[in-house]
Amino acid sequence: MFNQRVVKxxxxxxxxxxxxxxxxxxxxxxxxxxxxxxxxVEVSIEEFETFALDRLQVLRAIEDAQLRAKGEDDMxxxxxxxxxKHMPSHTNRSKLLPRQLxxxxxxDHVSHFILxxxxxxxxxxxxxxxRYECALLKHRFQNxxxxxxxxxxxxxxxxxxxxxxxxxxxxxGSASGFYAAQEQLFEVDFERVLDLVGRSQVVLRAGRAFxxxxxxxxxxxxxxxxxxxxxxxxCAKALPQMGEDERLLPLLxxxxxxxxxxxxxxxxxxxxxxxxxxxxxxxSFPLCMQHLxxxxxxxxxxxxxxxxxxxxxLKGIGLGLQxxxxxxxxxxxxxxxxxxxxxxxxxxxxNYGMEGKRADYTPYSCHRVIMSNPPGPGxxxxxxxxxxxxxxxxxxxxxxxxxxAEVREVADLAQAGHYQVACTRHLELRLHxxxxxxxxxxxxxxxxxxVTSPNQYFDLCLGCTKPTHASAxxxxxxxxxxSGAPKSTTAIY
Amino acid sequence: xxxxxDRMQVDDxxxxxxxxxxxxxxxxxxxxxLYYKWLNYNGKLATTxxxxxxxxxxxxDGIYLRYQSFKDSEEFQRELSRLSPSKIDxxxxxxxxxxxxxxxxxxxxxxxxxxxxxxIDMTDYDEIRTCCQGGDICAKCWRFxxxxxxxxxxxxxEDFGFTKIMWAYSGxxxxxxxxxxxxxxxxxxxxxxxxxxxxxxxxxxxEQGKKVNLTQRSAQHPHIVRSLExxxxxxxxxxxxxxxxxxxxxxxTKVLNALPDEELRKTMDAQWSKRxxxxxxxxxxxxxxxxxxxxxxxxxxxxxxxxxxxxMLQMTYPRLDENVTTHVNHLLKSPFCIHPKTxxxxxxxxxxxxxxxxxxxxxxxxxxxxxVNETSSQSGSAAKSTSMAPYxxxxxxxxxxxxxxxxxxxxxxxx
Numbered sequence: 030m031f032n033q034r035v036v037k038x039x040x041x042x043x044x045x046x047x048x049x050x051x052x053x054x055x056x057x058x059x060x061x062x063x064x065x066x067x068x069x070v071e072v073s074i075e076e077f078e079t080f081a082l083d084r085l086q087v088l089r090a091i092e093d094a095q096l097r098a099k100g101e102d103d104m105x106x107x108x109x110x111x112x113x114k115h116m117p118s119h120t121n122r123s124k125l126l127p128r129q130l131x132x133x134x135x136x137d138h139v140s141h142f143i144l145x146x147x148x149x150x151x152x153x154x155x156x157x158x159x160r161y162e163c164a165l166l167k168h169r170f171q172n173x174x175x176x177x178x179x180x181x182x183x184x185x186x187x188x189x190x191x192x193x194x195x196x197x198x199x200x201x202g203s204a205s206g207f208y209a210a211q212e213q214l215f216e217v218d219f220e221r222v223l224d225l226v227g228r229s230q231v232v233l234r235a236g237r238a239f240x241x242x243x244x245x246x247x248x249x250x251x252x253x254x255x256x257x258x259x260x261x262x263x264c265a266k267a268l269p270q271m272g273e274d275e276r277l278l279p280l281l282x283x284x285x286x287x288x289x290x291x292x293x294x295x296x297x298x299x300x301x302x303x304x305x306x307x308x309x310x311x312x313s314f315p316l317c318m319q320h321l322x323x324x325x326x327x328x329x330x331x332x333x334x335x336x337x338x339x340x341x342x343l344k345g346i347g348l349g350l351q352x353x354x355x356x357x358x359x360x361x362x363x364x365x366x367x368x369x370x371x372x373x374x375x376x377x378x379x380n381y382g383m384e385g386k387r388a389d390y391t392p393y394s395c396h397r398v399i400m401s402n403p404p405g406p407g408x409x410x411x412x413x414x415x416x417x418x419x420x421x422x423x424x425x426x427x428x429x430x431x432x433x434a435e436v437r438e439v440a441d442l443a444q445a446g447h448y449q450v451a452c453t454r455h456l457e458l459r460l461h462x463x464x465x466x467x468x469x470x471x472x473x474x475x476x477x478x479x480v481t482s483p484n485q486y487f488d489l490c491l492g493c494t495k496p497t498h499a500s501a502x503x504x505x506x507x508x509x510x511x512s513g514a515p516k517s518t519t520a521i522y
Numbered sequence: 523x524x525x526x527x528d529r530m531q532v533d534d535x536x537x538x539x540x541x542x543x544x545x546x547x548x549x550x551x552x553x554x555x556l557y558y559k560w561l562n563y564n565g566k567l568a569t570t571x572x573x574x575x576x577x578x579x580x581x582x583d584g585i586y587l588r589y590q591s592f593k594d595s596e597e598f599q600r601e602l603s604r605l606s607p608s609k610i611d612x613x614x615x616x617x618x619x620x621x622x623x624x625x626x627x628x629x630x631x632x633x634x635x636x637x638x639x640x641x642i643d644m645t646d647y648d649e650i651r652t653c654c655q656g657g658d659i660c661a662k663c664w665r666f667x668x669x670x671x672x673x674x675x676x677x678x679x680e681d682f683g684f685t686k687i688m689w690a691y692s693g694x695x696x697x698x699x700x701x702x703x704x705x706x707x708x709x710x711x712x713x714x715x716x717x718x719x720x721x722x723x724x725x726x727x728x729e730q731g732k733k734v735n736l737t738q739r740s741a742q743h744p745h746i747v748r749s750l751e752x753x754x755x756x757x758x759x760x761x762x763x764x765x766x767x768x769x770x771x772x773x774x775t776k777v778l779n780a781l782p783d784e785e786l787r788k789t790m791d792a793q794w795s796k797r798x799x800x801x802x803x804x805x806x807x808x809x810x811x812x813x814x815x816x817x818x819x820x821x822x823x824x825x826x827x828x829x830x831x832x833x834m835l836q837m838t839y840p841r842l843d844e845n846v847t848t849h850v851n852h853l854l855k856s857p858f859c860i861h862p863k864t865x866x867x868x869x870x871x872x873x874x875x876x877x878x879x880x881x882x883x884x885x886x887x888x889x890x891x892x893x894v895n896e897t898s899s900q901s902g903s904a905a906k907s908t909s910m911a912p913y914x915x916x917x918x919x920x921x922x923x924x925x926x927x928x929x930x931x932x933x934x935x936x937x
Contacts, residue, residue: 404727
């Protein structure tokens with residue numbers, strides 16, 4: 030049972046010595062933690078709910094920040110604000126009462142574990158939780174003071190051996206120049222810094238990675254991710270036993286339902302889609318799918334990445350399995366029936382959940398198209414706003430007969446890294462022109478919620494006679510995202 | 523047993539790839555003992571490395587059988603002879619024999635380990651090579667594979683510390699790499715993705731003009747520095763002399779598209795259009811001179827100053843299929859099977875043979891069966907008296923590095 034001791038403040042002097050001492054002897058001497066031990070405290074049901082919801086707000090703010098932030102400083106600012114608002118935590122040298130300090134840390138500790146339970150249920154939820162908890166720890170570590178960093182590093186037991194200058198020369202030779210001369214280096218097995226290895230940010234020698242001081246956070250996060258992954262798997266198994274306390278399960282369910290992770294559900298706006306109707310509908314495809322579709326027509330073939338991206342998209346708009354088989358068979362006009370059956374038909378059926386483990390694959394979201402499986406030579410999948418060179422993108426945008434200024438606007442957005450916003454803006458402009466041509470409300474500007482999935486784009490585009498007018502206060506519109514409007518004000522364009 | 527059992531006559535369809543000819547191959551030529559020792563990672567008793575390993579067979583008219591597994595080498599040999607698959611793939615080692623996968627609870631049957639593998643396919647070079655396209659290869663474009671093997675092999679050995687590496691010819695138009703160190707086999711998907719990421723440099727799909735974009739810092743990475751040295755050794759010969767990458771307007775346009783400077787691009791295009799017949803060697807040196815002059819004038823404009831280096835890499839650096847490397851449960855064509863389209867054996871390539879290996883001298887199934895006919899030796903040493911012998915030798919050397927004790931090197935009934 031957690032024992033709180035209240036100490037009255039007697040004045041400023043002498044306080045500095047007193048506050049740390051009391052805190053140091055409490056359950057929570059340090060602000061930062063890797064959540065190694067489960068909390069051994071009692072919490073009220075109200076605290077249980079409030080703590081968890083507050084932490085969830087923080088994690089969702091991080092998710093949001095990753096989507097909208099313009100650069101690292103902006104990101105840091107957004108996360109700090111969210112923390113300050115929902116889950117503040119102060120250092121040992123702040124002027125807070127020990128009771129308050131410990132209270133903050135208790136909330137941090139307990140809320141993490143509640144969310145662990147809530148998010149261990151499915152692989153998707155676990156992935157979400159893992160991603161943003163790692164981001165949170167990374168943020169806190171990077172913004173902590175030196176003493177706190179040291180404390181966390183030593184408690185994490187990273188087993189870091191640092192390299193003396195002599196060793197550095199002996200082991201690295203000329204490669205030592207890759208790092209700043211005065212930077213401290215640590216030598217670890219490469220498996221512990223996979224992220225740095227994959228991005229060629231560290232020198233490797235015989236399976237050992239040389240990690241600079243500045244990247245020690247990466248090591249820390251990697252260890253954290255590893256242990257949290259395992260902990261979540263354990264939690265998932267323990268979850269059925271929680272049924273005993275009826276108050277908790279509904280709360281946990283509610284928590285995990287609050288994330289914006291659910292995949293886009295197609296509205297079926299196109300009705301029944303047949304193999305013949307696909308070309309006609311392609312006008313309403315997003316740029317990525319138009320590109321794949323035209324390349325398919327040109328080459329009479331598509332590589333695997335393209336087949337998956339386009340194939341699942343078509344499934345999402347309503348192309349059934351039989352029609353899909355016809356569509357692809359006709360598209361691959363240069364091959365024999367035999368070749369098609371053996372090489373491709375199986376995979377199409379697989380995508381519809383008719384083979385193998387019978388998983389019903391869902392169409393890719395924009396996030397997935399942009400982030401996973403970048404196109405290599407000969408590939409046409411991916412997101413044009415991200416994966417095309419600036420010129421190619423402009424050329425592709427010109428095909429819609431949009432005026433130069435508008436093409437430039439969209440291209441600039443893409444250049445700045447706002448791929449989805451660029452795509453959404455492109456859609457808005459296309460719809461606007463379409464409207465003008467059909468004389469329907471030609472002057473009304475179109476504002477759409479930021480596109481998060483190619484299928485959503487399709488539905489929006491197809492339903493353009495009655496577009497989803499985002500309300501003026503909807504902060505998810507492309508315009509709002511660009512202007513960085515905070516949630517409560519009117520979106521200005 | 524009659525002597526004639528081993529011999530196939532011409533009218534038996536010796537020139538075809540059929541279940542019969544394949545069956546003959548698997549029975550008399552396939553190096554079973556060595557193969558088993560390799561995958562078992564142990565000389566004698568079957569371990570879970572072998573019994574829990576997934577194989578897949580392609581039989582008859584393309585019927586694909588997954589989740590094949592065997593309790594020992596004898597069972598493997600029997601099934602191989604019985605089914606005579608046209609293709610064998612090796613998959614991961616699982617938590618239970620893959621044969622029993624369907625009867626297990628979902629979530630219980632999972633991949634545990636597998637060799638770290640790489641697949642380099644010549645079709646990924648189609649946008650660069652001018653001599654061939656698609657499934658065809660020739661001595662000129664094969665040299666891209668040579669460069670790829672040098673670059674990747676050195677990185678795997680020097681940077682990652684792997685030592686048990688076997689390269690293999692895919693039988694038609696590429697090479698595979700099998701990294702068999704225990705540390706490599708234990709890597710999870712994230713680890714494999716990281717290794718693939720470390721080795722990948724060419725980024726960008728068909729719509730990307732310039733695919734190699736190195737920052738000042740990343741260009742200093744020892745792997746890049748070393749790879750550039752290797753690439754520089756081969757670039758002129760392979761790209762300029764053999765491929766003549768700048769000979770025609772179509773070809774030079776592709777190269778000029780990677781120039782970040784519009785004006786320079788137009789100038790070079792005009793200059794070469796006036797006198798198009800000069801060699802790529804000459805045109806290249808003109809291009810580099812022009813780029814250098816331009817870069818000097820505008821101050822070291824990022825992009826021009828590094829153009830030569832980036833472009834050499836873009837055209838010569840290995841193009842890996844990252845998907846093959848990233849997933850533990852990805853299946854890859856087994857060494858020593860016969861390629862269904864060419865009839866060639868998927869033979870190992872020794873580390874000192876990268877430059878000398880010639881895919882056109884790799885024996886075909888028909889050739890081997892003929893050779894078996896011509897020799898009068900007993901069936902036991904059939905393979906060693908055919909053109910397979912040197913390749914078996916390479917495999918033998920490799921397997922001895924993988925096992926704790928040396929392979930029995932007696933004149934051999936035992937391979």
